[in-house]
Amino acid sequence: MMMPGRVMLVDDEAMVREATSQWLELSGFEVEAYEAAEAALARITPETDAVLLTDVRMPGMDGLELMREALQRAPDLPVILLTAHGDVDMATDAMRAGAYDFIEKPYVPDRLVERIQRACEKRRLTLENLRLQQNLASRSGLDARLIGISPAIQRVRNELLALAELDTNVIIYGETGTGKELVAQCLHDYSNRARHHFVPINCGAIPENLIESELFGHEAGAFTHAAKRRIGKFEYASKGTLFLDEIESMPLNLQVKVLRALQEHQIERLGANAPIPVDLRVIAAAKVDLRDDPNFREDLFYRLNVSELHIPPLRERIEDVPLLFAHYVHRGAVDHDREPRTLSDHDIDALQSYAWPGNVRELKNIAIRYAIDPRASLVDLLSRQQQMQFKPVVTRPNLPLAVQVADYEARLIREALEKHRGNIKAVMEALDLPRRTLNQKMVRYGLNRADFTEE
Numbered sequence: 001m002m003m004p005g006r007v008m009l010v011d012d013e014a015m016v017r018e019a020t021s022q023w024l025e026l027s028g029f030e031v032e033a034y035e036a037a038e039a040a041l042a043r044i045t046p047e048t049d050a051v052l053l054t055d056v057r058m059p060g061m062d063g064l065e066l067m068r069e070a071l072q073r074a075p076d077l078p079v080i081l082l083t084a085h086g087d088v089d090m091a092t093d094a095m096r097a098g099a100y101d102f103i104e105k106p107y108v109p110d111r112l113v114e115r116i117q118r119a120c121e122k123r124r125l126t127l128e129n130l131r132l133q134q135n136l137a138s139r140s141g142l143d144a145r146l147i148g149i150s151p152a153i154q155r156v157r158n159e160l161l162a163l164a165e166l167d168t169n170v171i172i173y174g175e176t177g178t179g180k181e182l183v184a185q186c187l188h189d190y191s192n193r194a195r196h197h198f199v200p201i202n203c204g205a206i207p208e209n210l211i212e213s214e215l216f217g218h219e220a221g222a223f224t225h226a227a228k229r230r231i232g233k234f235e236y237a238s239k240g241t242l243f244l245d246e247i248e249s250m251p252l253n254l255q256v257k258v259l260r261a262l263q264e265h266q267i268e269r270l271g272a273n274a275p276i277p278v279d280l281r282v283i284a285a286a287k288v289d290l291r292d293d294p295n296f297r298e299d300l301f302y303r304l305n306v307s308e309l310h311i312p313p314l315r316e317r318i319e320d321v322p323l324l325f326a327h328y329v330h331r332g333a334v335d336h337d338r339e340p341r342t343l344s345d346h347d348i349d350a351l352q353s354y355a356w357p358g359n360v361r362e363l364k365n366i367a368i369r370y371a372i373d374p375r376a377s378l379v380d381l382l383s384r385q386q387q388m389q390f391k392p393v394v395t396r397p398n399l400p401l402a403v404q405v406a407d408y409e410a411r412l413i414r415e416a417l418e419k420h421r422g423n424i425k426a427v428m429e430a431l432d433l434p435r436r437t438l439n440q441k442m443v444r445y446g447l448n449r450a451d452f453t454e455e
Protein backbone atom coordinates (compact mmCIF):
# COMPACT_ATOMS: atom_id res chain seq x y z
CA MET A 1 0.00 0.00 0.00
CA MET A 2 1.17 3.47 -0.95
CA MET A 3 1.25 6.14 1.76
CA PRO A 4 -1.52 8.64 0.98
CA GLY A 5 0.74 11.67 1.49
CA ARG A 6 0.46 15.27 2.63
CA VAL A 7 -2.04 17.97 1.73
CA MET A 8 -1.68 21.72 2.17
CA LEU A 9 -5.23 22.95 2.48
CA VAL A 10 -6.11 26.62 2.07
CA ASP A 11 -9.60 27.90 2.77
CA ASP A 12 -10.68 31.10 4.48
CA GLU A 13 -13.90 29.59 5.81
CA ALA A 14 -13.25 27.89 9.11
CA MET A 15 -16.16 25.48 8.82
CA VAL A 16 -15.18 24.20 5.40
CA ARG A 17 -11.53 24.05 6.40
CA GLU A 18 -12.20 21.97 9.48
CA ALA A 19 -14.63 19.61 7.80
CA THR A 20 -12.27 19.00 4.88
CA SER A 21 -9.25 18.56 7.16
CA GLN A 22 -11.07 16.03 9.22
CA TRP A 23 -12.26 14.05 6.26
CA LEU A 24 -8.81 13.94 4.71
CA GLU A 25 -7.16 12.95 7.96
CA LEU A 26 -9.65 10.15 8.41
CA SER A 27 -8.72 9.01 4.92
CA GLY A 28 -5.10 8.78 5.98
CA PHE A 29 -3.64 12.06 4.70
CA GLU A 30 -1.50 14.36 6.72
CA VAL A 31 -3.09 17.81 6.54
CA GLU A 32 -1.65 21.29 7.03
CA ALA A 33 -4.53 23.77 7.05
CA TYR A 34 -4.13 27.50 6.29
CA GLU A 35 -6.61 30.31 6.58
CA ALA A 36 -4.78 32.57 4.14
CA ALA A 37 -2.91 31.99 0.88
CA GLU A 38 0.12 34.03 1.98
CA ALA A 39 0.80 31.73 4.93
CA ALA A 40 0.70 28.64 2.75
CA LEU A 41 2.87 30.22 0.07
CA ALA A 42 5.58 30.99 2.60
CA ARG A 43 5.98 27.26 3.17
CA ILE A 44 6.40 26.19 -0.45
CA THR A 45 9.82 25.17 -1.77
CA PRO A 46 10.89 23.05 -4.77
CA GLU A 47 11.15 20.08 -2.38
CA THR A 48 7.70 20.49 -0.81
CA ASP A 49 6.42 16.99 -0.33
CA ALA A 50 2.70 17.72 -0.56
CA VAL A 51 -0.11 18.70 -2.87
CA LEU A 52 -1.81 22.06 -2.65
CA LEU A 53 -5.60 22.06 -2.27
CA THR A 54 -6.97 25.57 -2.31
CA ASP A 55 -10.24 27.42 -2.42
CA VAL A 56 -10.40 29.98 -5.23
CA ARG A 57 -12.39 32.84 -3.78
CA MET A 58 -10.62 34.24 -0.77
CA PRO A 59 -9.98 37.72 0.57
CA GLY A 60 -6.43 38.95 -0.04
CA MET A 61 -4.52 36.65 -2.36
CA ASP A 62 -6.99 34.37 -4.10
CA GLY A 63 -6.51 30.72 -5.08
CA LEU A 64 -5.48 31.45 -8.66
CA GLU A 65 -2.79 33.84 -7.67
CA LEU A 66 -1.62 31.45 -4.99
CA MET A 67 -1.35 28.79 -7.66
CA ARG A 68 0.70 31.03 -9.95
CA GLU A 69 3.07 31.97 -7.16
CA ALA A 70 3.34 28.40 -5.90
CA LEU A 71 4.20 27.10 -9.37
CA GLN A 72 6.96 29.69 -9.59
CA ARG A 73 8.52 28.19 -6.49
CA ALA A 74 7.80 24.53 -7.20
CA PRO A 75 7.15 24.14 -10.94
CA ASP A 76 5.68 20.63 -10.76
CA LEU A 77 3.63 21.03 -7.62
CA PRO A 78 0.15 19.54 -8.12
CA VAL A 79 -2.42 22.25 -7.36
CA ILE A 80 -6.06 21.31 -6.96
CA LEU A 81 -8.57 24.14 -7.00
CA LEU A 82 -11.86 24.09 -5.14
CA THR A 83 -14.26 26.06 -7.33
CA ALA A 84 -17.79 27.26 -6.86
CA HIS A 85 -20.43 25.27 -8.70
CA GLY A 86 -20.85 26.38 -12.31
CA ASP A 87 -17.64 28.35 -12.58
CA VAL A 88 -16.56 26.38 -15.64
CA ASP A 89 -14.78 29.18 -17.50
CA MET A 90 -12.58 29.94 -14.57
CA ALA A 91 -11.78 26.25 -14.17
CA THR A 92 -10.66 25.84 -17.78
CA ASP A 93 -8.46 28.91 -17.48
CA ALA A 94 -6.97 27.50 -14.33
CA MET A 95 -6.16 24.19 -15.98
CA ARG A 96 -4.47 26.09 -18.76
CA ALA A 97 -2.47 28.05 -16.20
CA GLY A 98 -1.08 24.83 -14.78
CA ALA A 99 -3.63 23.53 -12.27
CA TYR A 100 -3.43 19.78 -11.78
CA ASP A 101 -7.15 19.40 -11.20
CA PHE A 102 -10.23 21.27 -10.03
CA ILE A 103 -13.09 20.11 -7.93
CA GLU A 104 -16.50 21.71 -7.69
CA LYS A 105 -17.98 22.56 -4.36
CA PRO A 106 -19.83 21.00 -2.73
CA TYR A 107 -17.59 18.04 -3.41
CA VAL A 108 -18.25 14.34 -3.12
CA PRO A 109 -15.81 13.29 -0.36
CA ASP A 110 -14.76 9.99 -1.93
CA ARG A 111 -14.00 11.56 -5.27
CA LEU A 112 -11.96 14.23 -3.54
CA VAL A 113 -9.87 11.60 -1.76
CA GLU A 114 -9.32 9.68 -4.96
CA ARG A 115 -8.08 12.71 -6.85
CA ILE A 116 -5.83 13.93 -4.09
CA GLN A 117 -4.36 10.47 -3.89
CA ARG A 118 -3.46 10.60 -7.57
CA ALA A 119 -1.91 14.03 -7.12
CA CYS A 120 0.17 12.81 -4.17
CA GLU A 121 1.44 9.91 -6.22
CA LYS A 122 2.47 12.29 -8.98
CA ARG A 123 4.24 14.50 -6.46
CA ARG A 124 6.11 11.57 -5.04
CA LEU A 125 7.40 10.57 -8.48
CA THR A 126 8.44 14.12 -9.32
CA LEU A 127 10.41 14.35 -6.09
CA GLU A 128 11.96 10.94 -6.65
CA ASN A 129 13.19 11.99 -10.09
CA LEU A 130 14.40 15.30 -8.71
CA ARG A 131 16.30 13.49 -6.00
CA LEU A 132 17.94 11.17 -8.54
CA GLN A 133 18.99 14.12 -10.65
CA GLN A 134 20.36 16.09 -7.73
CA ASN A 135 22.20 13.04 -6.60
CA LEU A 136 23.83 12.86 -10.01
CA ALA A 137 24.67 16.53 -10.09
CA SER A 138 26.05 16.85 -6.61
CA ARG A 139 28.30 13.84 -6.75
CA SER A 140 31.85 14.70 -7.53
CA GLY A 141 35.11 12.85 -7.37
CA LEU A 142 34.95 9.15 -6.74
CA ASP A 143 31.23 8.84 -6.11
CA ALA A 144 30.60 10.36 -9.52
CA ARG A 145 32.69 7.63 -11.13
CA LEU A 146 31.85 4.63 -8.99
CA ILE A 147 28.17 5.29 -8.60
CA GLY A 148 25.96 3.83 -5.91
CA ILE A 149 24.41 4.50 -2.53
CA SER A 150 24.38 1.00 -1.07
CA PRO A 151 26.53 0.33 2.00
CA ALA A 152 28.37 -2.24 -0.14
CA ILE A 153 29.48 0.25 -2.79
CA GLN A 154 30.34 2.83 -0.12
CA ARG A 155 32.60 0.24 1.45
CA VAL A 156 34.23 -0.42 -1.94
CA ARG A 157 34.82 3.33 -2.39
CA ASN A 158 36.37 3.67 1.06
CA GLU A 159 38.60 0.63 0.63
CA LEU A 160 39.59 1.89 -2.80
CA LEU A 161 40.66 5.28 -1.48
CA ALA A 162 42.63 3.66 1.34
CA LEU A 163 44.33 1.20 -1.04
CA ALA A 164 45.10 3.85 -3.65
CA GLU A 165 47.57 5.46 -1.28
CA LEU A 166 49.21 2.23 -0.17
CA ASP A 167 50.98 1.31 -3.40
CA THR A 168 50.61 -2.42 -2.72
CA ASN A 169 49.53 -4.98 -5.29
CA VAL A 170 45.81 -5.66 -5.29
CA ILE A 171 43.53 -8.37 -6.64
CA ILE A 172 40.01 -7.20 -7.42
CA TYR A 173 37.38 -9.93 -7.28
CA GLY A 174 33.95 -9.69 -8.85
CA GLU A 175 31.56 -11.24 -11.34
CA THR A 176 31.45 -10.10 -14.93
CA GLY A 177 30.43 -6.47 -15.38
CA THR A 178 30.64 -5.50 -11.71
CA GLY A 179 33.20 -2.78 -12.39
CA LYS A 180 36.60 -4.41 -11.83
CA GLU A 181 38.32 -2.48 -14.58
CA LEU A 182 36.65 0.75 -13.50
CA VAL A 183 37.84 0.19 -9.93
CA ALA A 184 41.37 -0.60 -11.17
CA GLN A 185 41.43 2.60 -13.20
CA CYS A 186 40.21 4.58 -10.18
CA LEU A 187 42.85 2.96 -7.96
CA HIS A 188 45.41 4.25 -10.41
CA ASP A 189 43.87 7.70 -10.78
CA TYR A 190 43.72 8.26 -7.02
CA SER A 191 47.26 7.00 -6.42
CA ASN A 192 50.64 8.72 -6.54
CA ARG A 193 51.21 7.00 -9.85
CA ALA A 194 48.35 8.83 -11.56
CA ARG A 195 50.64 10.94 -13.73
CA HIS A 196 52.10 7.81 -15.33
CA HIS A 197 50.46 5.13 -17.43
CA PHE A 198 47.63 2.76 -16.60
CA VAL A 199 48.29 -0.26 -18.80
CA PRO A 200 45.68 -3.01 -19.08
CA ILE A 201 46.62 -6.47 -20.26
CA ASN A 202 44.05 -9.15 -20.95
CA CYS A 203 45.93 -12.20 -19.73
CA GLY A 204 43.96 -14.79 -21.63
CA ALA A 205 43.74 -12.97 -24.94
CA ILE A 206 47.34 -12.52 -26.09
CA PRO A 207 48.33 -15.09 -28.69
CA GLU A 208 50.97 -17.44 -27.32
CA ASN A 209 53.65 -16.50 -29.85
CA LEU A 210 53.32 -12.77 -29.19
CA ILE A 211 53.30 -12.85 -25.42
CA GLU A 212 56.95 -12.08 -24.78
CA SER A 213 57.27 -9.23 -27.18
CA GLU A 214 53.91 -7.77 -26.08
CA LEU A 215 54.87 -7.79 -22.43
CA PHE A 216 58.60 -7.22 -22.50
CA GLY A 217 59.26 -5.68 -25.90
CA HIS A 218 62.01 -6.43 -28.35
CA GLU A 219 65.00 -4.86 -30.05
CA ALA A 220 65.08 -4.26 -33.79
CA GLY A 221 66.04 -7.46 -35.55
CA ALA A 222 65.35 -9.66 -32.51
CA PHE A 223 63.34 -12.01 -34.72
CA THR A 224 62.22 -12.17 -38.34
CA HIS A 225 59.45 -9.57 -38.28
CA ALA A 226 60.95 -7.29 -35.67
CA ALA A 227 61.84 -4.37 -37.91
CA LYS A 228 61.74 -1.74 -35.19
CA ARG A 229 62.36 -1.67 -31.48
CA ARG A 230 59.21 -2.20 -29.49
CA ILE A 231 58.54 -1.12 -25.91
CA GLY A 232 56.64 -3.81 -24.02
CA LYS A 233 53.70 -3.23 -21.71
CA PHE A 234 55.71 -3.81 -18.55
CA GLU A 235 58.21 -1.14 -19.48
CA TYR A 236 55.48 1.23 -20.63
CA ALA A 237 53.71 0.81 -17.27
CA SER A 238 56.81 1.57 -15.25
CA LYS A 239 56.13 4.18 -12.53
CA GLY A 240 52.45 3.67 -13.33
CA THR A 241 50.04 0.76 -12.92
CA LEU A 242 49.90 -2.56 -14.71
CA PHE A 243 46.38 -4.00 -14.83
CA LEU A 244 46.36 -7.77 -15.31
CA ASP A 245 42.79 -8.50 -16.37
CA GLU A 246 41.29 -12.00 -16.26
CA ILE A 247 44.33 -13.16 -14.39
CA GLU A 248 42.81 -16.61 -13.89
CA SER A 249 43.28 -17.24 -17.59
CA MET A 250 47.00 -16.53 -17.60
CA PRO A 251 48.85 -19.56 -19.03
CA LEU A 252 51.33 -21.24 -16.71
CA ASN A 253 54.41 -20.41 -18.75
CA LEU A 254 53.44 -16.75 -18.67
CA GLN A 255 52.93 -16.92 -14.91
CA VAL A 256 56.55 -17.90 -14.55
CA LYS A 257 57.77 -14.96 -16.60
CA VAL A 258 55.54 -12.44 -14.87
CA LEU A 259 56.61 -13.69 -11.47
CA ARG A 260 60.25 -13.32 -12.37
CA ALA A 261 59.78 -9.76 -13.61
CA LEU A 262 57.93 -8.80 -10.43
CA GLN A 263 60.47 -10.42 -8.15
CA GLU A 264 63.46 -8.88 -9.83
CA HIS A 265 61.88 -5.52 -10.67
CA GLN A 266 63.36 -5.73 -14.11
CA ILE A 267 62.63 -7.07 -17.56
CA GLU A 268 64.58 -7.91 -20.66
CA ARG A 269 63.54 -6.93 -24.13
CA LEU A 270 63.87 -9.81 -26.57
CA GLY A 271 67.22 -9.58 -28.25
CA ALA A 272 68.66 -7.14 -25.70
CA ASN A 273 71.69 -7.75 -23.56
CA ALA A 274 70.98 -5.63 -20.52
CA PRO A 275 67.94 -5.84 -18.23
CA ILE A 276 65.77 -2.74 -17.78
CA PRO A 277 64.54 -1.79 -14.31
CA VAL A 278 60.78 -1.40 -13.93
CA ASP A 279 58.86 0.14 -11.06
CA LEU A 280 55.42 -1.46 -11.11
CA ARG A 281 52.27 -1.59 -9.14
CA VAL A 282 50.15 -4.52 -10.25
CA ILE A 283 46.41 -4.61 -9.98
CA ALA A 284 44.82 -7.86 -11.09
CA ALA A 285 41.19 -8.77 -11.71
CA ALA A 286 39.68 -12.21 -11.18
CA LYS A 287 36.21 -13.72 -11.40
CA VAL A 288 37.09 -16.72 -9.24
CA ASP A 289 39.06 -17.27 -6.08
CA LEU A 290 42.59 -18.05 -7.22
CA ARG A 291 43.40 -19.87 -3.99
CA ASP A 292 41.30 -22.80 -5.17
CA ASP A 293 42.82 -22.82 -8.63
CA PRO A 294 45.34 -25.62 -9.22
CA ASN A 295 46.40 -23.90 -12.43
CA PHE A 296 47.56 -20.78 -10.69
CA ARG A 297 50.99 -20.60 -9.11
CA GLU A 298 50.90 -20.05 -5.40
CA ASP A 299 54.02 -17.87 -5.36
CA LEU A 300 52.56 -15.52 -7.96
CA PHE A 301 49.26 -15.49 -6.12
CA TYR A 302 50.87 -14.31 -2.90
CA ARG A 303 52.88 -11.68 -4.68
CA LEU A 304 49.73 -10.22 -6.22
CA ASN A 305 47.27 -10.78 -3.42
CA VAL A 306 48.82 -8.33 -0.95
CA SER A 307 45.41 -6.68 -0.70
CA GLU A 308 42.01 -7.83 -1.89
CA LEU A 309 39.02 -5.85 -2.99
CA HIS A 310 35.68 -7.55 -3.45
CA ILE A 311 32.96 -6.00 -5.58
CA PRO A 312 29.57 -7.54 -4.84
CA PRO A 313 27.20 -8.39 -7.70
CA LEU A 314 24.45 -5.90 -8.44
CA ARG A 315 21.72 -8.23 -7.12
CA GLU A 316 23.29 -7.88 -3.66
CA ARG A 317 23.14 -4.08 -3.80
CA ILE A 318 19.82 -3.59 -5.51
CA GLU A 319 19.48 -0.11 -3.95
CA ASP A 320 22.05 1.07 -6.48
CA VAL A 321 19.99 0.06 -9.50
CA PRO A 322 17.72 3.14 -9.88
CA LEU A 323 20.61 5.57 -9.49
CA LEU A 324 22.88 3.72 -11.92
CA PHE A 325 20.04 3.37 -14.37
CA ALA A 326 19.13 7.06 -14.16
CA HIS A 327 22.79 7.91 -14.68
CA TYR A 328 23.11 5.90 -17.87
CA VAL A 329 19.70 6.96 -19.21
CA HIS A 330 20.83 10.53 -18.75
CA ARG A 331 24.13 9.86 -20.44
CA GLY A 332 22.45 8.01 -23.30
CA ALA A 333 20.08 10.92 -23.85
CA VAL A 334 22.88 13.48 -23.85
CA ASP A 335 25.15 11.41 -26.09
CA HIS A 336 22.40 10.66 -28.61
CA ASP A 337 20.62 13.97 -28.40
CA ARG A 338 17.34 12.58 -27.08
CA GLU A 339 14.65 14.04 -24.83
CA PRO A 340 15.21 12.97 -21.23
CA ARG A 341 13.05 10.02 -20.13
CA THR A 342 11.89 9.51 -16.58
CA LEU A 343 11.00 6.32 -14.75
CA SER A 344 7.64 5.39 -13.29
CA ASP A 345 7.28 3.59 -10.00
CA HIS A 346 6.42 0.49 -11.90
CA ASP A 347 9.65 0.79 -13.90
CA ILE A 348 11.72 1.12 -10.75
CA ASP A 349 10.06 -1.99 -9.32
CA ALA A 350 10.79 -3.91 -12.51
CA LEU A 351 14.43 -2.79 -12.46
CA GLN A 352 14.84 -3.91 -8.89
CA SER A 353 13.25 -7.30 -9.36
CA TYR A 354 15.46 -8.22 -12.29
CA ALA A 355 18.49 -10.36 -11.36
CA TRP A 356 21.17 -8.56 -13.45
CA PRO A 357 23.40 -11.54 -14.25
CA GLY A 358 25.54 -9.24 -16.41
CA ASN A 359 25.68 -6.68 -13.58
CA VAL A 360 26.41 -3.02 -14.32
CA ARG A 361 27.45 -3.64 -17.92
CA GLU A 362 24.08 -5.21 -18.67
CA LEU A 363 22.27 -2.41 -16.86
CA LYS A 364 24.18 0.20 -18.77
CA ASN A 365 23.32 -1.37 -22.12
CA ILE A 366 19.62 -1.53 -21.29
CA ALA A 367 19.59 2.02 -19.92
CA ILE A 368 21.13 3.35 -23.10
CA ARG A 369 18.67 1.46 -25.29
CA TYR A 370 15.86 2.85 -23.17
CA ALA A 371 17.22 6.39 -23.54
CA ILE A 372 17.65 6.13 -27.29
CA ASP A 373 14.28 4.68 -28.22
CA PRO A 374 11.39 6.71 -26.81
CA ARG A 375 8.94 3.93 -27.72
CA ALA A 376 10.79 1.18 -25.89
CA SER A 377 9.03 0.18 -22.69
CA LEU A 378 11.32 -0.80 -19.88
CA VAL A 379 9.30 -3.85 -18.96
CA ASP A 380 9.59 -5.11 -22.56
CA LEU A 381 13.32 -4.52 -22.65
CA LEU A 382 13.74 -6.45 -19.42
CA SER A 383 11.61 -9.39 -20.42
CA ARG A 384 13.44 -9.66 -23.72
CA GLN A 385 16.67 -9.65 -21.79
CA GLN A 386 15.36 -12.39 -19.54
CA GLN A 387 14.39 -14.57 -22.48
CA MET A 388 17.94 -14.35 -23.74
CA GLN A 389 19.23 -16.07 -20.63
CA PHE A 390 19.22 -19.75 -21.34
CA LYS A 391 18.51 -22.24 -18.63
CA PRO A 392 21.47 -24.43 -17.77
CA VAL A 393 21.52 -27.66 -19.75
CA VAL A 394 21.45 -29.84 -16.65
CA THR A 395 17.91 -28.78 -15.80
CA ARG A 396 16.51 -30.20 -19.05
CA PRO A 397 17.69 -33.81 -19.05
CA ASN A 398 14.48 -35.18 -20.59
CA LEU A 399 14.86 -33.39 -23.88
CA PRO A 400 16.28 -35.04 -26.97
CA LEU A 401 20.03 -34.92 -27.23
CA ALA A 402 19.93 -32.63 -30.26
CA VAL A 403 17.93 -30.04 -28.35
CA GLN A 404 20.30 -30.15 -25.41
CA VAL A 405 23.28 -29.82 -27.68
CA ALA A 406 21.71 -26.87 -29.48
CA ASP A 407 20.97 -25.26 -26.14
CA TYR A 408 24.52 -25.69 -25.07
CA GLU A 409 25.86 -24.39 -28.35
CA ALA A 410 23.65 -21.31 -28.14
CA ARG A 411 24.87 -20.69 -24.65
CA LEU A 412 28.52 -20.91 -25.59
CA ILE A 413 28.05 -18.50 -28.47
CA ARG A 414 26.11 -16.15 -26.26
CA GLU A 415 28.82 -16.23 -23.62
CA ALA A 416 31.49 -15.54 -26.21
CA LEU A 417 29.47 -12.62 -27.56
CA GLU A 418 29.12 -11.28 -24.06
CA LYS A 419 32.75 -11.71 -23.26
CA HIS A 420 33.88 -9.97 -26.44
CA ARG A 421 31.13 -7.32 -26.31
CA GLY A 422 29.70 -8.32 -29.67
CA ASN A 423 33.04 -8.23 -31.47
CA ILE A 424 32.36 -10.80 -34.19
CA LYS A 425 35.97 -11.21 -35.14
CA ALA A 426 36.98 -11.97 -31.58
CA VAL A 427 34.13 -14.48 -31.25
CA MET A 428 35.15 -16.18 -34.50
CA GLU A 429 38.64 -16.55 -33.13
CA ALA A 430 37.59 -17.65 -29.67
CA LEU A 431 35.29 -20.36 -30.99
CA ASP A 432 37.36 -21.09 -34.05
CA LEU A 433 34.35 -20.65 -36.33
CA PRO A 434 34.21 -19.25 -39.85
CA ARG A 435 32.12 -16.10 -40.18
CA ARG A 436 29.39 -17.75 -42.25
CA THR A 437 28.84 -20.54 -39.74
CA LEU A 438 28.79 -18.11 -36.86
CA ASN A 439 26.27 -15.95 -38.67
CA GLN A 440 24.00 -18.90 -39.40
CA LYS A 441 24.11 -20.06 -35.82
CA MET A 442 23.41 -16.59 -34.47
CA VAL A 443 20.37 -16.31 -36.71
CA ARG A 444 19.19 -19.77 -35.66
CA TYR A 445 19.47 -18.94 -31.96
CA GLY A 446 18.07 -15.43 -32.29
CA LEU A 447 21.29 -13.84 -31.10
CA ASN A 448 21.73 -10.24 -32.10
CA ARG A 449 25.16 -8.68 -32.16
CA ALA A 450 23.78 -5.28 -31.15
CA ASP A 451 22.55 -6.72 -27.86
CA PHE A 452 26.12 -7.33 -26.76
CA THR A 453 27.97 -4.26 -27.92
CA GLU A 454 28.88 -1.63 -25.42
CA GLU A 455 28.48 2.08 -25.90
Ligand SMILES: Nc1ncnc2c1ncn2[C@@H]1O[C@H](COP(=O)(O)OP(=O)(O)OP(=O)(O)O)[C@@H](O)[C@H]1O
Binds near residue numbers: 178
Ligand atom coordinates in the same frame (compact mmCIF):
# COMPACT_ATOMS: atom_id res chain seq x y z
N1 LIG B 1 29.56 1.58 -9.79
C1 LIG B 1 29.57 1.94 -11.09
N2 LIG B 1 29.22 3.20 -11.46
C2 LIG B 1 29.23 3.55 -12.77
N3 LIG B 1 29.54 2.74 -13.77
C3 LIG B 1 29.89 1.48 -13.47
C4 LIG B 1 29.94 1.01 -12.13
N4 LIG B 1 30.34 -0.27 -12.14
C5 LIG B 1 30.54 -0.60 -13.42
N5 LIG B 1 30.27 0.44 -14.24
C6 LIG B 1 30.35 0.44 -15.71
O1 LIG B 1 29.92 -0.84 -16.15
C7 LIG B 1 30.70 -1.30 -17.23
C8 LIG B 1 31.37 -2.61 -16.88
O2 LIG B 1 32.38 -2.38 -15.90
P1 LIG B 1 33.85 -3.04 -16.01
O3 LIG B 1 34.27 -3.17 -17.41
O4 LIG B 1 34.74 -2.32 -15.08
O5 LIG B 1 33.47 -4.48 -15.42
P2 LIG B 1 34.39 -5.76 -15.20
O6 LIG B 1 34.15 -6.21 -13.80
O7 LIG B 1 35.80 -5.44 -15.58
O8 LIG B 1 33.73 -6.81 -16.19
P3 LIG B 1 34.42 -8.11 -16.89
O9 LIG B 1 34.71 -9.07 -15.79
O10 LIG B 1 33.33 -8.63 -17.77
O11 LIG B 1 35.62 -7.63 -17.62
C9 LIG B 1 31.68 -0.20 -17.54
O12 LIG B 1 31.14 0.61 -18.56
C10 LIG B 1 31.76 0.58 -16.24
O13 LIG B 1 32.11 1.91 -16.46
Ligand SMILES: [Mg+2]
Binds near residue numbers: 180181245285
Ligand atom coordinates in the same frame (compact mmCIF):
# COMPACT_ATOMS: atom_id res chain seq x y z
MG1 LIG C 1 36.88 -6.21 -17.20
